Amino acid sequence: MPIWIIVILDLVIFYFFFGNYVTGMLRSRKMALFASLRDYEKHFRRLLIRDEDILPPRQVTALREAIAELQEVRRGKDSAAAEKCRKKYQQGAVANLPPPPSCRWIRDNLEILVVALGLAFGVRSLYIQPFKIPTGSMQPTLFGIHFQPAEAPYTGNKVQRFFSFLNYSRRHLDIVAQSPGSVDFYGIRPVPSWPFFPKSEVQVGNQSFQVPGAPLDIQKALYEQYGQFRQSLNFRTGDIVLRGALESGDHLFVNRLSLCFKEPRRGDVMVFVTDGLYNPGGQPFGGRYYIKRLVGLPNDELLIRDHKLYVKAPGESEFRLLDEQDDPGFARIHSFQGGYHGYAHAPGAKYLRSNNDSFKVPQGQYFMLGDNSENSLDSRYWGTVPRENLVGTALLVWWPFSRRWGSVDRVEPLPYSTPPNMPAIKHSPQAD
Numbered sequence: 271m272p273i274w275i276i277v278i279l280d281l282v283i284f285y286f287f288f289g290n291y292v293t294g295m296l297r298s299r300k301m302a303l304f305a306s307l308r309d310y311e312k313h314f315r316r317l318l319i320r321d322e323d324i325l326p327p328r329q330v331t332a333l334r335e336a337i338a339e340l341q342e343v344r345r346g347k348d349s350a351a352a353e354k355c356r357k358k359y360q361q362g363a364v365a366n367l368p369p370p371p372s373c374r375w376i377r378d379n380l381e382i383l384v385v386a387l388g389l390a391f392g393v394r395s396l397y398i399q400p401f402k403i404p405t406g407s408m409q410p411t412l413f414g415i416h417f418q419p420a421e422a423p424y425t426g427n428k429v430q431r432f433f434s435f436l437n438y439s440r441r442h443l444d445i446v447a448q449s450p451g452s453v454d455f456y457g458i459r460p461v462p463s464w465p466f467f468p469k470s471e472v473q474v475g476n477q478s479f480q481v482p483g484a485p486l487d488i489q490k491a492l493y494e495q496y497g498q499f500r501q502s503l504n505f506r507t508g509d510i511v512l513r514g515a516l517e518s519g520d521h522l523f524v525n526r527l528s529l530c531f532k533e534p535r536r537g538d539v540m541v542f543v544t545d546g547l548y549n550p551g552g553q554p555f556g557g558r559y560y561i562k563r564l565v566g567l568p569n570d571e572l573l574i575r576d577h578k579l580y581v582k583a584p585g586e587s588e589f590r591l592l593d594e595q596d597d598p599g600f601a602r603i604h605s606f607q608g609g610y611h612g613y614a615h616a617p618g619a620k621y622l623r624s625n626n627d628s629f630k631v632p633q634g635q636y637f638m639l640g641d642n643s644e645n646s647l648d649s650r651y652w653g654t655v656p657r658e659n660l661v662g663t664a665l666l667v668w669w670p671f672s673r674r675w676g677s678v679d680r681v682e683p684l685p686y687s688t689p690p691n692m693p694a695i696k697h698s699p700q701a702d
Contacts, residue, residue, distance in 0.1 A: 276437050276671050283436070303352050304344055310359050311340040317368060325368060332366035397527050398665060401541055403519035404557055407640035407647065410609035411539065411599065411679055412520045412561070412667070417491035419514040439518035439670035441482035445511040451475015453503045453511060455492060458485040474511055483516045491516060521669040522678060526662040534636060536581075537597020539664040539679050540564045542638070546659070547652045550620060555647075561664065562648050563599060565592070566629075566637025573628040577612030577690045578604050579639070582628075589628075599679050603641055606690070608683025614643040615695040619650035624695040636660070644692050 285292075297305060318333045325333075336359070343355045358364060394400070405414040424442040426434060434440045453474050461480055463469040468484040481488065491512055496503060505511055524541045534540060540562060544555045566572045571582040573589050579600065580589040594601040603610045615622065621629040631637050635654035640646025649655070664678040674681055 279671060280433070280436065300349055303349065303356060304347075306356055307340050307344050307352060310356075311337055311344070314340070314367075321368070328366045329368050332364065333368070336364060336367060395526075397525070398523040399526055399541075399662065400521065401524050401559065401561070401664075402521050403561065405519075406645060407642050408539070408561060408563070409642045410683065411563075411602070411641045411681075412522070412664070412674065413517070413672075414519040415487055415490065416517055416519075417494050417512070417514055418517055419495065419512075421513075423513060424515070434515075437671045440515035441517075442515045443481040443483070444513050445472060445474060445479050445481065446513070447474050447505040447507055447509045447511060448477045449475045450504075450506050451477070452505065453492070455489060455503065458488050460485055472511075474505060481512075487516055488512075518670065520667045520672075520674060522667045523665045524662040525665040528663045529660055534564050534567070534660060534663075535597075536564060536567055536570075536592070537599050538564045539599070540636075540638065541661040541664060542655050542659045543661060544659075547655070549647070549652050550618065559661070560638075562638035562640050562646070564636050565639045566631040566649075566654075568631055568633045568635060570637070571628050571630045572622060572637060573625075574613045574615060574622045574694075575625045576694045577606075577614065579613045599641070602683050603643075605683055606688055607685060609688050610641065610683055611644055611688055611690045611692075613639065614690065614692045616643075616650050620653065621650050623650075624697055626697055644690070 294302070294305075314333050314337050318330070318337070322330055340355065340359075343351050346352075403412045403414045406416055407414070409416075418440070423444040424431075424434075426442075431442060434442065451474055453472060458470050458472050461469050461471050467482070468487075469480055469482055470485045470488050472479045472481055472488060483491070492503065495512065503511075542560055542562075543558050544560055545558070547555070549555065565579060566581070567583070569584045571589070573580045573582075575589075579592050581592055581596075582589045591604070592600040593604070602608075604612055606612055613622075615624055615627075621627070629637070631654055634657050636657070637649045637654050639648045639650070666677050667674050669675075
């Protein structure tokens with residue numbers, strides 16, 4: 271994303287949280303004086319609109335007179351008259367005005383809170399729902415929490431670190447072994463920290479490090495760096511254990527309303543719930559909500575052949591390659607560029623295990639695959655998803671401000687080759 275857009279977004283966020291405070295400090299004494307009169311006028315107008323039908327006539331008349339007086343003084347632009355008027359209302363020296371209610375601060379804010387929560391839950395239930403990408407199963411279309419390595423330690427100050435997190439969700443860390451020793455992979459433990467900003471303690475030999483991120487995040491980072499889960503990792507003095515930044519998963523909005531007006535289409539990036547789905551061996555799912563690409567509609571027959579996905583739709587006699595005519599996302603996955611490795615035959619999967627192992631999607635069901643097919647727990651393992659489990663289509667990424675910010679599934683892959691890491695299996699065990 272261009273830096274000027276990021277600067278504008280930062281200014282908008284800053285104004286949202288601190289705009290009233292900053293503009294109040296920048297006002298001159300005269301501007302602040304007339305602003306206070308305007309606040310009194312707005313307060314009396316709200317009272318009149320809200321309670322006119324239950325207030326006694328004398329209080330209604332007093333409110334209207336006060337509003338008229340404040341209007342007249344503000345239009346007169348006389349500072350002395352404005353100061354006198356402000357003191358009068360500040361000291362409550364006006365007869366017949368409604369007395370302030372007891373616990374006024376609590377009552378006013380509780381009313382705002384109830385309305386805000388009602389709107390928020392209504393919008394979430396009926397239209398858009400916030401969602402955080404938890405894993406890397408959809409990379410590089412969407413990213414979960416992941417570790418981004420760096421060649422040199424981050425040297426930014428506290429302000430730069432703050433904006434690095436605000437804009438790009440980066441939490442920088444640098445762990446260098448001070449003496450020979452090992453890292454106990456399962457001994458990483460949480461330490462007291464601020465809510466939503468977890469920290470962990472990592473022991474390297476006899477030296478401990480406090481780093482940002484939950485223990486599971488640090489374990490994932492070690493796995494991404496060293497390729498496999500181990501009980502311990504051994505290091506010599508001066509070895510870099512982890513150097514780089516933890517980046518939070520993409521935060522996006524899901525369009526729940528889309529499924530009310532149209533049926534799901536092949537290629538949609540879809541959020542669904544795992545209710546009623548079962549992993550092989552009875553293993554639990556990582557969460558109730560999953561996000562995958564819908565690749566198979568009811569009665570489609572699917573086949574992965576040499577890392578590419580083929581479909582035989584109802585009425586078709588031959589398998590055909592899923593491409594940009596079905597959805598541009600398929601062309602990106604089959605490009606083998608920018609982190610896309612195509613589709614894999616997964617060891618331990620139940621379906622699509624080889625070049626000749628096809629699967630027909632039952633009526634009323636949908637087949638889901640992760641774009642990071644080599645590292646995705648999807649329909650190849652636990653089967654199809656019923657229509658009632660679908661929540662909605664991924665709409666837009668609202669944070670962080672990466673190249674993926676904006677509409678979901680629109681970014682072309684970076685121009686570098688990423689061939690498959692796993693071999694295509696020519697024949698399934700049943701065929702041998």
